[in-house]
Structure formats: C-alpha cells, structure tokens
Amino acid sequence: MHGKEFLVDLDAADPSQVATVRAVNLGVSDGLQAFPASAQLKSANRLLLFTGTAICSQGAHDDDNLHRGVVRIRLNFPVAGSTSFKGSATIAALASVHGEGFQEDLTFAAENAITLTDPTDGSTVDNPKGLPAGELYVLIDAAVQGDGSVLNRIAYQANVLILDAAPDLVSILVRPSGTQVWGPTATFTQSGAAWDYQLNLSGPVPPDKAPFQVNVQSSDQLNVPLSLVVNVDALESSKDFLNNFMSANIPPETVTITATATKGSMRQQSATLVITAVK
Amino acid sequence: MERAPVTDFNHPPIQLDVQVNGGNPPDLSLGAEAAYPRALQISVTDAEQVFPFAGNAANTLMLFAGVARFGQDSFVIPHEPGPDAGEDNIPEDPDNRFDGSLEVDHGQRLTLQLELHLQQQQFSLLTSQGSAAFAALANAGLDTGNPFGAASDNALIDLTGTSPTRQPLGPKDFWLFSDVIAEEGSQLNRLAYQGITLLQTGTFATPGVNEILVPHVGQIVDLDVAEATQVAVARTLDAGIVDALQIFPGIDDAGNPTSAGANRLLIFSGTALCDFSSQIDNILRRGVVRVRLRFPLPGNLLFKGSATVVALSSIHGNDEQPSTFRSNAARVVTDPTDPANPNPLPQPAGQNLPGGELYLLIDVVARGAENGARPGISSIAYQANVLVQDTEPDLDSISFSLPGQGNFVRSLSLLVNGVDLTLFDMKVALSGPVAANASPFAVVVESDDLQNVGIAQAVVILPQTSFTIVSNLAVLGTAPSETVTVTGTGTRAVRTGTLNIIQDINK
Numbered sequence: 001m002h003g004k005e006f007l008v009d010l011d012a013a014d015p016s017q018v019a020t021v022r023a024v025n026l027g028v029s030d031g032l033q034a035f036p037a038s039a040q041l042k043s044a045n046r047l048l049l050f051t052g053t054a055i056c057s058q059g060a061h062d063d064d065n066l067h068r069g070v071v072r073i074r075l076n077f078p079v080a081g082s083t084s085f086k087g088s089a090t091i092a093a094l095a096s097v098h099g100e101g102f103q104e105d106l107t108f109a110a111e112n113a114i115t116l117t118d119p120t121d122g123s124t125v126d127n128p129k130g131l132p133a134g135e136l137y138v139l140i141d142a143a144v145q146g147d148g149s150v151l152n153r154i155a156y157q158a159n160v161l162i163l164d165a166a167p168d169l170v171s172i173l174v175r176p177s178g179t180q181v182w183g184p185t186a187t188f189t190q191s192g193a194a195w196d197y198q199l200n201l202s203g204p205v206p207p208d209k210a211p212f213q214v215n216v217q218s219s220d221q222l223n224v225p226l227s228l229v230v231n232v233d234a235l236e237s238s239k240d241f242l243n244n245f246m247s248a249n250i251p252p253e254t255v256t257i258t259a260t261a262t263k264g265s266m267r268q269q270s271a272t273l274v275i276t277a278v279k
Numbered sequence: 280m281e282r283a284p285v286t287d288f289n290h291p292p293i294q295l296d297v298q299v300n301g302g303n304p305p306d307l308s309l310g311a312e313a314a315y316p317r318a319l320q321i322s323v324t325d326a327e328q329v330f331p332f333a334g335n336a337a338n339t340l341m342l343f344a345g346v347a348r349f350g351q352d353s354f355v356i357p358h359e360p361g362p363d364a365g366e367d368n369i370p371e372d373p374d375n376r377f378d379g380s381l382e383v384d385h386g387q388r389l390t391l392q393l394e395l396h397l398q399q400q401q402f403s404l405l406t407s408q409g410s411a412a413f414a415a416l417a418n419a420g421l422d423t424g425n426p427f428g429a430a431s432d433n434a435l436i437d438l439t440g441t442s443p444t445r446q447p448l449g450p451k452d453f454w455l456f457s458d459v460i461a462e463e464g465s466q467l468n469r470l471a472y473q474g475i476t477l478l479q480t481g482t483f484a485t486p487g488v489n490e491i492l493v494p495h496v497g498q499i500v501d502l503d504v505a506e507a508t509q510v511a512v513a514r515t516l517d518a519g520i521v522d523a524l525q526i527f528p529g530i531d532d533a534g535n536p537t538s539a540g541a542n543r544l545l546i547f548s549g550t551a552l553c554d555f556s557s558q559i560d561n562i563l564r565r566g567v568v569r570v571r572l573r574f575p576l577p578g579n580l581l582f583k584g585s586a587t588v589v590a591l592s593s594i595h596g597n598d599e600q601p602s603t604f605r606s607n608a609a610r611v612v613t614d615p616t617d618p619a620n621p622n623p624l625p626q627p628a629g630q631n632l633p634g635g636e637l638y639l640l641i642d643v644v645a646r647g648a649e650n651g652a653r654p655g656i657s658s659i660a661y662q663a664n665v666l667v668q669d670t671e672p673d674l675d676s677i678s679f680s681l682p683g684q685g686n687f688v689r690s691l692s693l694l695v696n697g698v699d700l701t702l703f704d705m706k707v708a709l710s711g712p713v714a715a716n717a718s719p720f721a722v723v724v725e726s727d728d729l730q731n732v733g734i735a736q737a738v739v740i741l742p743q744t745s746f747t748i749v750s751n752l753a754v755l756g757t758a759p760s761e762t763v764t765v766t767g768t769g770t771r772a773v774r775t776g777t778l779n780i781i782q783d784i785n786k
Binding site: 020022024025029036044050051053088090095098099102104107109110112148154161180201202238 | 287323324325326327328329330331334340409410411412413414415416421422423424425426427428429430431432433434435462471473475477504511512513514515516517518519520521544545546547548549550573574588590591592593594595596597598599650652657658659660661662673688689690692694762764771772773775776777779
C-alpha cells in the first residue's frame, strides 16, 4: 500500500529534478526474473540499467507526525509495441537528509522501490499529470518525520529486463546476378559480372522499429565499391539488393562483404565473392 | 541545505583509494579507505549508453561496488563500545582512517574522487563508451539535537586521468565522483557506491590481490527474502552473459584464484527491514544483518564472484542525543556462517541455515538514546551482483539445410513449385554436450506457420551429444512466398531460425 500524504513526480530528463541521470542498454543471451518467479516474465534479451539521484525535496510539514508518500521518477523509456517488460530489480536509498533538531522523533526513509510500466501501480497511486502507461517508472515509497525535516534526495538504480522483438541480422547471402541460388559464397569466373546480395533477419521488422538499417561494406572498395547503409522496411524479414557493380579489372581474389546492423545487437555477418579467373 | 545551488563535481576534492588499507595488522580493515571494494568484468553480446546521449558500441561492462570510507579524528579506540566511547565525537566512525583531511563535516561541500584502482596497461588505451553510477549514504552520524544533515548529491564514474572539471588526477584509472556534505555537528563517514563503465575490449584484466575482511561483531539479525515482512520488494534477475571474471579481489573465499567462465549474472535487490536500533542509551550497538537470498547453488551452478552495494534506506532518531547510523560493509557468501571471516557467524538459534545458497551479510552499527522510540536503522537497501557459471548446456541455435547436404544456416531460402513438398533438414544445437549421467535435453520447437511448415515438436538431444538433426521436414508446395520463423525454447534460452520460402510456380 503506497502512502498518500505526498506525491513527488520527477522526470529523469530534467537535470533539475534528477541529478546525473544515466541509462545503458545491454544485450544478454537470455534473462528472466527469478524471484518472484513468473512464467510470463521469461525470455528477455536486453538488460537496462538506469541510475540517478532523485531531487525530491520532501518536507515533513509543520508537525511531528510521520508522513508517507511516493516519489515517482519517469525514466522516459517506452516499453510498448515490439518491446515488452519482463522483470525488474530496483534499489533506492537515502542520498540527502536534513533536520532541524528539535523534534522528539525524526525519520527519513526510502522504504522500498519498484520499477513498473504503469505509473499508477494498478490505480494505487494518483496521476495528476496524466503520465502515460507503457513507459518505465521508478516508484519509491518514502517517508519523513520531524518539524523542519526534509528528505532532499534519493539515489536509485533500476535494473530492467525487456524483450526487444526487433530482429537480428542473421545472414548476408550472395549470388551472381541472374542466378537463383543464394549462398554465403559466390564464385565468379568472369570479371565485371554483376552480383546480388540478400540480407536476412531473424524475423519481420516491427513497424515501430522500421527501418532496420544495415551498414554494408566491401573489403575491396576499388573493384567492388560498396559502402552504404541500406534499409529493410517494416514487416520485411529479407531484402534483395540486385545488380551490384564489379570492376572489369578485378584480379583473382576473395572479396568479403560485411553487413553490420546499426542498432540493437549491432550483429555483424559476412559473405564472400570469389573471383577465380579473369577473362 | 538543498536549496543552495549545486555545481556538480566542482568542489574541493577529497581523494580516496579503494585499495588503501589500514596498515595495522592483524585488522587491516581499521582505517581502510573502502570496505569490500569489488570489481567485475562482464562480457555481453552488445552494450550502449542510451541516456543522456547515445554511446558507441561496447561489449564489456566494468562493474564496481562497495563502501567508501572517509576520515575521522575522534581519538576513540575502535571496537570498545561503552558509555564513554566517542562521547565528544558521537557522529564520527572510529573505525575509519585517523585523518582530519579526509573528513566530511563542518558543512563544507566536497567532491569525492574515489579511485577504483584498476590501473592496467590495456585500460590506458580504452575510452569509456558509457556509464551509470549510484551513490548513497552508508554511514552517517547526525547531531539530531541540533540542525543536522548529510548528503551525497550525485554520482558519476569514468575511466579517466582527469576530474570532471579537467583537473589532473594522476594515472588513467576508473574513478567515481560524488559531491558530499555533512552539516555542522554531523559527519558523513561512509558512502555506498556502485558504478558501471562500458568498454569495447576483447581481453580480461589481470585479477588483483587479496581482500581485506571486515570482522563481524555483535548480534545477528536474520532475514529471509521469501518473507515480505522481512525484505521489502525483493527481486532476483537472472541474465545470460558471454563471459565474466571477478577482477578484484582475485582470490575467492577458499583461497583460489578467480577465473573466467561465468555465464550468468544474477542481480538481487530489496530493502532489508532490519529494525536495528541502539538498545542501551548512548552505547554503540554492532551487529550483522544476514539476508537469505533464496538462491540455491546446485552442482551445476558454480559461484564465480560478486559485487555488492548497501545503503541506508530508513533511519529514525530523536532530539535526545546525537544518533549514529552505519551500514558499514557487505558481501555475498555461500556459507551462512562465513567461515572465512575472522569472526565467523553462528547459526540462528534452533535453525540450521543450509550451505550452498547465497546469503548477503551486512555489518551494521546504531547508536542513540531513547525518547519514546529507539533510534536506529529501520531498513537497508541492497543490490548484490553475483556471477555464476552454469555448467549445464542450453539451447544455442536452430539452423536449416537442404536435405542431406549438412550445410546448416540460421536462414535458409527454399523454392516451392506449387505442387510438391520441398524438403529440408533442421539442426537443434546446444551450447555444449549433455552430461553422460544427465537426462536427455528437450527443446520445444514450433513454426509460426503450422499450416505450411508443420513443425511443432520436442526435439531430444541425448547424453554426451550436443545436437540433433531432424531430417526431411517439409514445406507444402502451395506455401506462399513468406518468411517462416521457427522458435526453439531450451531451459532459459529462446532461439529462432528462419525459412525464406520463395513460391516459384513457373518452375
């Protein structure tokens, strides 16, 4: 049960409300909230870490009662569409306290903390600013007691597991133009032949993550000039790029075509063009 | 105090080094500049800072945690609780270094420059690609009979040779910065910290040296995360990582060198409702809060290291006497009695907490005088980061090949002709072989187009093997041009492969 005597809404994007805010996004091979366990919470692939010092400046009013309320921090990280919340673990502790020293009882508390996608935690916390659901919020149950006492700041770290359904780049395949079969290697017996490449993703690109951008580079920019960022559009999981140039003067060699996803796991894949003879 | 403008990290510096010990055997923890400073190096598939600005790609997480210790000049003999102990300097922590220049008191705001002391050649060539840091009050003495206060305003970590205001610090190293202050009559004795830095690197650091153990003293408060009345909002996250190593200390509790190979990062957080208060007026009460994390380590899970941060989350005092609140040190152990400590802990009366589980041990102190309610620490917030190696394999990949060719790829193109079945093979591979004495490993595999690619089965991998090939699976000849995703679910891992079906009806 959240305290109702105060509600402090803070925005991590405002440095006057939260000091030294940071967020990092880590790729993990898998992730789950093991305690409390829930079958619905499995299969995360990203671990997010949010840190900061919340400047709540919550006083205890002019009495000697214990006042309980909530400090809510909007982390400004949407978790909706192709991204789903899988679990969290949050720490919050006292960072700055002040008292006047003439009270029989004094209390400063960040009693517990939780990270959620619902700013109201199931309608148990008011939402006077109309904060949207589908984003990450840290909710800290706080308390302060003592005439003149101020709970100035609370430090926090939220560790959040999410599943980002944006696909990975799983392969780049090549072939001589005009042929049917794609493969990791294509062999050319004639210089100057056009060639095709195909990017394959682990699934369709969600509309909210489109386009999926891939940086494609050739290892021989002189004879196989290729250095650009290409897009795989929404709902596509594969895309062909046809009739790419190869110099008529290319010597017998092996050219590596490297594709690197520009976001997400930034996975890198490669294919090779093998020029066996010059005719 | 809060209303005064704060210019981040621009105050007179106070510099500490986590590897400076007290220098007086046998208890080197007395006067040390940090309690249980830990460093973990964790390889992940990828990493980036996303706020306040996007960083470059990284693959490594350097994680530091512990408790920084400031100075004192109290002239009190440590570990000698009594009515006169620290009578004139109650806010101070007599276990800290006797050095007035390292004190945080008298209302002067200072910038802590905490050297995390991992100077190694390989880091001199690297640049931090992002960071996140946490700092909070761990140990404060407050003259609650007069205006009082203590603060840690912010936190920042970096791999650098200069301060945030570009002043030289010395050799390039990992540093944690925090602006700190204690009002007149109050004292900030210890600061809880945790910080991560993102790097792009392919090698592990060289592990450091032995850890300075902090002797346990006093009564034990036993808590269990399974009881919501004992630990609030307890959580455990379990994430798969590429590799990891406890860099500091480089020796584990059993005296063995730490080693790489961890493939799981466990994160435990919660608020320990310890309700630890002074029991006799104006006498220091020392104790240990032992939190059972309810995470058993069966034979296949090897404990590889940990880094823990604890901080004050709820304190209570009064105007009768100055009060002391200390969460002094914390670490995670696998034996609830902590036999490596100079003062091992007893089992709880009438109970026998099992070994082979994870326990968080927090050394605490409280002091004050009664005035209706006892002053003390109501709760302590914690985060424990634990590295383990799961020696059992998990699902590694789903891949496909044209029938009989054995050239398996995660994304296979298949031509269908509108009439005939098109066959293919599927390989389900684990991260390693199933143990000889283990049960067969089952992977549930399912396609997202069961009508045209009818895969919905459990694929079994037998002991002493690491993969199974299912031959002659089929795509209907009438399947449309589409991408079919085949998803496999192992113990924790979920992996996918794709079939790119090309309808070639004119063939």
